[in-house]
Amino acid sequence: IFIQTADFRPSKTLRHLSGKKVIITVLSDDDISILETASALKDMIDEGKIRYIGLSNESTFGVCQWINACEQLGIRDKLATIQNSYNLLDRRFDSELAEACHHYDIGLLPWSVLAGGLLSGKYNKRTMGDNVIKSTSNSRFVKFPEYMTRWNPKTTNTMTLDATEKYAEIASDAGLTPSQLAIGFVRSREFVKKNGSVILGATTMEQLKENLAPFENDIMLDEEVLARIDEVHLTSRDPCCSL
Numbered sequence: 001i002f003i004q005t006a007d008f009r010p011s012k013t014l015r016h017l018s019g020k021k022v023i024i025t026v027l028s029d030d031d032i033s034i035l036e037t038a039s040a041l042k043d044m045i046d047e048g049k050i051r052y053i054g055l056s057n058e059s060t061f062g063v064c065q066w067i068n069a070c071e072q073l074g075i076r077d078k079l080a081t082i083q084n085s086y087n088l089l090d091r092r093f094d095s096e097l098a099e100a101c102h103h104y105d106i107g108l109l110p111w112s113v114l115a116g117g118l119l120s121g122k123y124n125k126r127t128m129g130d131n132v133i134k135s136t137s138n139s140r141f142v143k144f145p146e147y148m149t150r151w152n153p154k155t156t157n158t159m160t161l162d163a164t165e166k167y168a169e170i171a172s173d174a175g176l177t178p179s180q181l182a183i184g185f186v187r188s189r190e191f192v193k194k195n196g197s198v199i200l201g202a203t204t205m206e207q208l209k210e211n212l213a214p215f216e217n218d219i220m221l222d223e224e225v226l227a228r229i230d231e232v233h234l235t236s237r238d239p240c241c242s243l
Contacts, residue, residue: 034062038069045078054081054109060097067104079106081196086110086189088119088167088182089151089160089240091233098191107196113186114179114201114211115240116151121168121178123153124161150240159239166232174225179207183214184221185229 044050053075055066063082070076082101086093086108093108101108114120149155164178171181186198202208213219221229 034065035069042073042075052080053078056083060100063100081107081109083109087113087115089115108191111199116148118151119182159236163236163239170228184219
């Protein structure tokens with residue numbers, strides 16, 4: 001069982017689990033001190049209620065603070081993962097945060113690997129080839145026009161849209177859908193391959209099958225494709241994070 005909570009209270013969080021084993025608890029709570037939270041988690045580990053600890057939307061400083069707290073409590077080896085945003089349009093994790101997590105052997109569980117669906121190519125007619133699943137009235141950015149403005153095709157900046165088109169072109173040349181390229185790229189990162197994983201989302205079975213294809217067929221991007229991706233990134237670094 002994998003649970004996430006932004007309101008961590010040991011009794012409240014686990015009351016509904018009826019004794020089931022929790023593998024990783026992902027934390028994102030700014031109101032309680034790290035040492036206090038880590039101490040409560042240690043008690044739950046000692047009681048056999050959880051096995052590992054995961055962080056969420058954490059900074060490099062925060063990771064180091066968690067390492068310090070867990071070392072004090074003797075549960076350093078239980079801090080296993082971090083769940084932060086990571087995709088072709090937002091590679092901020094690549095900097096010192098990746099270095100810290102590598103040093104402390106913490107794997108990344110990236111969320112929004114498709115940038116809310118923008119990287120699927122379905123919102124742009126110029127990137128919508130025959131192999132791209134079309135958007136519908138139930139698609140996220142159609143149904144919720146003000147959701148995730150940094151990735152919403154109606155509200156994001158021009159650099160983000162231009163980069164999205166370029167990545168779609170790379171996917172087409174590689175014989176992949178834009179979604180498969182985006183997922184394949186995230187899977188190629190060492191901090192995901194070594195001890196992390198990829199968080200996927202889908203609203204239809206068709207989308208789920210497409211998103212699982214890189215895992216089932218073990219699609220790995222070759223050096224030429226990765227180099228082309230980096231070329232786009234170097235000219236448009238994390239565009240969705242710019243004003």
